[in-house]
Amino acid sequence: MSNSANAIAYTFAEARERVLAQVLLGKPALERVWLSEAVGRVLGEAIRADRDMPPLPRSLRDGFVVHAQSRDGAWDVAGEIKAGQMPMRALAPGEAFAIMTGAIVPDSAAAVIMKEHVTREGSVVRADRAFQSREWISEAASMAQSGAVLAEVGALIDASLVALLATVGQSQVTVAQKPIVRILSTGDEVLDIARQPNPTQVRNSNAWALAAEVQRFGGAAEILPIAPDEEKATRELIAYGLGADLLLISGGVSAGDYDFVEVALAHLGAEFYFDRVKIQPGQPTVFGRAKDTFFFGLPGNPLSTWVTFRIFALAALERLSGRTVPSQQFSFAPAKEPIAHKPGLTRFLPGQRHADGSVSLLPWQGSGDIPALARANVILVLDAERESWAAGDWLEVMTK
Amino acid sequence: MSNSANAIAYTFAEARERVLAQVLLGKPALERVWLSEAVGRVLGEAIRADRDMPPLPRSLRDGFVVHAQSRDGAWDVAGEIKAGQMPMRALAPGEAFAIMTGAIVPDSAAAVIMKEHVTREGSVVRADRAFQSREWISEAASMAQSGAVLAEVGALIDASLVALLATVGQSQVTVAQKPIVRILSTGDEVLDIARQPNPTQVRNSNAWALAAEVQRFGGAAEILPIAPDEEKATRELIAYGLGADLLLISGGVSAGDYDFVEVALAHLGAEFYFDRVKIQPGQPTVFGRAKDTFFFGLPGNPLSTWVTFRIFALAALERLSGRTVPSQQFSFAPAKEPIAHKPGLTRFLPGQRHADGSVSLLPWQGSGDIPALARANVILVLDAERESWAAGDWLEVMTK
Numbered sequence A, B: 001m002s003n004s005a006n007a008i009a010y011t012f013a014e015a016r017e018r019v020l021a022q023v024l025l026g027k028p029a030l031e032r033v034w035l036s037e038a039v040g041r042v043l044g045e046a047i048r049a050d051r052d053m054p055p056l057p058r059s060l061r062d063g064f065v066v067h068a069q070s071r072d073g074a075w076d077v078a079g080e081i082k083a084g085q086m087p088m089r090a091l092a093p094g095e096a097f098a099i100m101t102g103a104i105v106p107d108s109a110a111a112v113i114m115k116e117h118v119t120r121e122g123s124v125v126r127a128d129r130a131f132q133s134r135e136w137i138s139e140a141a142s143m144a145q146s147g148a149v150l151a152e153v154g155a156l157i158d159a160s161l162v163a164l165l166a167t168v169g170q171s172q173v174t175v176a177q178k179p180i181v182r183i184l185s186t187g188d189e190v191l192d193i194a195r196q197p198n199p200t201q202v203r204n205s206n207a208w209a210l211a212a213e214v215q216r217f218g219g220a221a222e223i224l225p226i227a228p229d230e231e232k233a234t235r236e237l238i239a240y241g242l243g244a245d246l247l248l249i250s251g252g253v254s255a256g257d258y259d260f261v262e263v264a265l266a267h268l269g270a271e272f273y274f275d276r277v278k279i280q281p282g283q284p285t286v287f288g289r290a291k292d293t294f295f296f297g298l299p300g301n302p303l304s305t306w307v308t309f310r311i312f313a314l315a316a317l318e319r320l321s322g323r324t325v326p327s328q329q330f331s332f333a334p335a336k337e338p339i340a341h342k343p344g345l346t347r348f349l350p351g352q353r354h355a356d357g358s359v360s361l362l363p364w365q366g367s368g369d370i371p372a373l374a375r376a377n378v379i380l381v382l383d384a385e386r387e388s389w390a391a392g393d394w395l396e397v398m399t400k
Helices: A012-022 A157-169 A205-216 A232-239 A262-267 A304-319 A371-374 B011-021 B161-169 B204-218 B231-241 B260-269 B302-320 B370-375
Strands: A032-036 A063-066 A074-080 A095-099 A111-114 A118-121 A124-127 A149-151 A172-176 A179-184 A220-223 A246-249 A271-274 A285-292 A293-298 A330-334 A346-353 A359-361 A376-380 A392-398 B030-034 B064-065 B074-080 B095-099 B111-114 B116-120 B124-127 B149-151 B172-174 B180-185 B220-223 B246-250 B271-274 B285-292 B293-298 B330-334 B346-353 B358-363 B378-382 B394-398
Touching: A012 A271, A012 A285, A012 A304, A032 B358, A063 A074, A063 A124, A111 A359, A149 A157, A157 B204, A157 B302, A157 B370, A179 A205, A179 A232, A205 A220, A205 A246, A205 A304, A205 A371, A232 A262, A246 A304, A262 A293, A293 A304, A304 A346, A304 B161, A330 B330, A346 A371, A346 A392, A359 A376, A371 B149, A371 B161, B011 B116, B011 B285, B011 B302, B064 B074, B064 B124, B149 B161, B180 B204, B180 B231, B204 B246, B204 B302, B220 B302, B231 B246, B231 B260, B260 B293, B285 B358, B293 B302, B293 B378, B302 B346, B302 B370, B346 B370, B346 B394, B358 B378
Parallel strands: A074 A095, A179 A220, A179 A246, A246 A293, B074 B095, B180 B220, B180 B246, B246 B293
Antiparallel strands: A032 A172, A063 A095, A063 A111, A074 A124, A118 A124, A271 A285, A285 A293, A330 A392, A346 A359, A346 A376, A376 A392, B030 B172, B064 B095, B064 B111, B074 B124, B116 B124, B271 B285, B285 B293, B330 B394, B346 B358, B346 B378, B378 B394
């Protein structure tokens, strides 16, 4: 996209910043879903405690709940409290009740003593060691007071939020509607997947891989017909794509390509925020906006398309979906063997995470090598400013 | 489960080994699904290249493809090869063709020279630096030969496998049927989520959280009615649960509980592989088999249930689903602040991963503290044999 507004090549971090600076947190329309359908959705209402959590003091251990006054370090076991029962009465001086984890602590309790730390002789227990006041007691409302916000609008609903919703009695929940992401592959050499390519053609793997990722990360994917290398059809398809919440264009953006995509976008009044990033694969990635819709032009080689979706377009998708906290894609792992690269570009390379947690590079044949990406179980992120890593050095890695 | 066969408390690693030693790779029945439904499923057929990949030599860069013979380091630009085109003819001595990334390399090509590394004057290009034979050429079949296996039975279908399937023209794929996982919560104090609990009762959050995780990791979840603290009903529900591929029982397994679950399992001829693990939360976790079905007794506190599912039951679920490579849950992160614990148990504690990648512990109120788990964005795994970590030390972490 050589003729567009920006001639600057941004670093990975700068380009990511530009995405986050442009794409503000969305205010999606809301819908109500059953709890069983809520996983992976974005919370559209704050979740509040419907009562104090816990509602009454509870024991954190199996053992004995004792009165502050003992008889020379010993207590009479005057009863038992099971989970799900109210204590029969308050403790009297010199008394203990046997108590189970989760059971309600009676009034006048000094502490719970774990059963491993008492000596029991008949109906008398003795503490084997000192204890602190209110030890092993979870006080009423110590996790949350009734009405307190337990999860905010914009949180991703995972298993722990499902547990939270169930705990406060919500069998339905308000969630954000999924943003619609249209996906457009371009190029005369790209065929629908059911067709038989000749040696110069490839099947449209990018649209399907992007749709899989869009769905995984909470968007609703729509695959458009493949755009031919022809101006009018390309413009019409892009114009339709811009009717979505986000448009992903695969191919047509490298400096070597014929510029139907660029011409079409220019016709549609596109503004470009970047069109070149110092990364590999994915250098000619384009990010812009036209007709109030953000679009990404992702380089058409399969590894380039996938990587640039994950490191740039996903951030936009998550913002548009109303998610306040992005997915965690990056972490660290020790290098199994020495690794070197030519500094200047941040590289995202197919890697192997071994059983001991260390990682190494996989051989690959450039950014068209889908089999290598399929073999990888992690992506190594090589810092643009560093030349080499010794075995055992910590590397940044990206989940696959 | 004090009366069962094993009195030994295993370490975390030993207990995991026992799960993997017992639960062999499943041979699930197969079904055929459309590519759009395939993500998250387990491959039930090997995916093979339907032609050489690439079918013909391709250029890895935009630039010029040159004949081995130059005229004093210069070539006449005699044509152009676009992606999707067959070269018009072989290169003749002294000739170059302009070529795009992905385009077919003509016969008699010595190498591709990147456009950044040539000087062009009219119809003549000159190389600015030396190049190697076949540089920037991806040879025919270099990624895979026709018929080669690109992904094996048992692989998880992620976006890269979707790309692979699309590339070889598979709009349908054979996958493993999902294992059926029945989920049984136990205890008189546990109420269905739509009901109003009194202060001694809790809603059935565990079954819903487990169902969410089972579905996320490729199982089909069935939530059973809550088992009361009564022998006959418990036995009937467990017997029904054992008709699934895997049974998860939440609660009823801690030493302090009334032993209806244990009695019922004994009646059903259960064999126990472990019933205590040196972990926190989740110490009284039970793993066994009855009527040829594996079951887990997961301690009923919400954090215990969730953690023990993830560190033990998930391994069984993945094996039963036919997955040959387990999910990657564990990685490493630097401690933000000093962390200490009492050695002896491996601890799985709610944590916070910060923007710089470092992690710290979150305050929590014991294994009933669902709000703390909901606030966490990572789980810190504290080694049973180590007492403390300084700021910057590398900690094991588990994804949430």
